[in-house]
Amino acid sequence: MMLNVVLVEPEIPQNTGNIARTCAATGTSLHLVKPLGFSIDDKHLKRAGLDYWNLLDLHVYENLDEFFQKNEGSKFYFVTTKGIQSYTDFSFEEGAFLLFGKETAGLPKDILAKHREMTMRIPMVEDEKARSLNLSNSVAIVVYEALRQLRFPDLI
Numbered sequence: 001m002m003l004n005v006v007l008v009e010p011e012i013p014q015n016t017g018n019i020a021r022t023c024a025a026t027g028t029s030l031h032l033v034k035p036l037g038f039s040i041d042d043k044h045l046k047r048a049g050l051d052y053w054n055l056l057d058l059h060v061y062e063n064l065d066e067f068f069q070k071n072e073g074s075k076f077y078f079v080t081t082k083g084i085q086s087y088t089d090f091s092f093e094e095g096a097f098l099l100f101g102k103e104t105a106g107l108p109k110d111i112l113a114k115h116r117e118m119t120m121r122i123p124m125v126e127d128e129k130a131r132s133l134n135l136s137n138s139v140a141i142v143v144y145e146a147l148r149q150l151r152f153p154d155l156i
């Protein structure tokens, strides 16, 4: 696949359902890293993804170690409110893996520290009350920037 979205320990089924729909509609693979806050058969998850599930290239992992092992050698990008640069300052490569954190806590701190140079943020107002965007909105923003840079391959 041209792009890969990775949700690390997602908690809210409606968010993952929306993201599944974005992935299916853009030909992007979806990778879910457990623990998940819902079952893959959850009705909210299915409803939010509507009938797009059969179009989806879905991969599920027991934990982050398994994810990194199975995708060794790939290019990883970390999307976080603590990113050192704007997502628009990155060049996205074909086959890129875009990692997003869980709704309550984001990506693990040790992972962000290890991959600091590859962390990106989506700019927001400087107000501590505006802590973050919705997870599924964040995925849509970054996926479409990456696809734009790759010239919307196979999309019309």
Ligand SMILES: C[S@@+](CC[C@H](N)C(=O)[O-])C[C@H]1O[C@@H](n2cnc3c(N)ncnc32)[C@H](O)[C@@H]1O
Binding pocket: 079, 080, 081, 082, 083, 099, 100, 101, 102, 103, 104, 105, 106, 107, 120, 121, 122, 123, 124, 131, 132, 133, 134, 135, 138
């Ligand atoms: C609701 S947010 C998590 C909030 C968490 N307190 C944090 O600061 O990371 C869930 C995920 O959405 C993405 N996200 C939300 N707002 C973002 C932003 N402004 N910049 C980059 N990523 C963002 C990140 O992947 C984040 O891990």
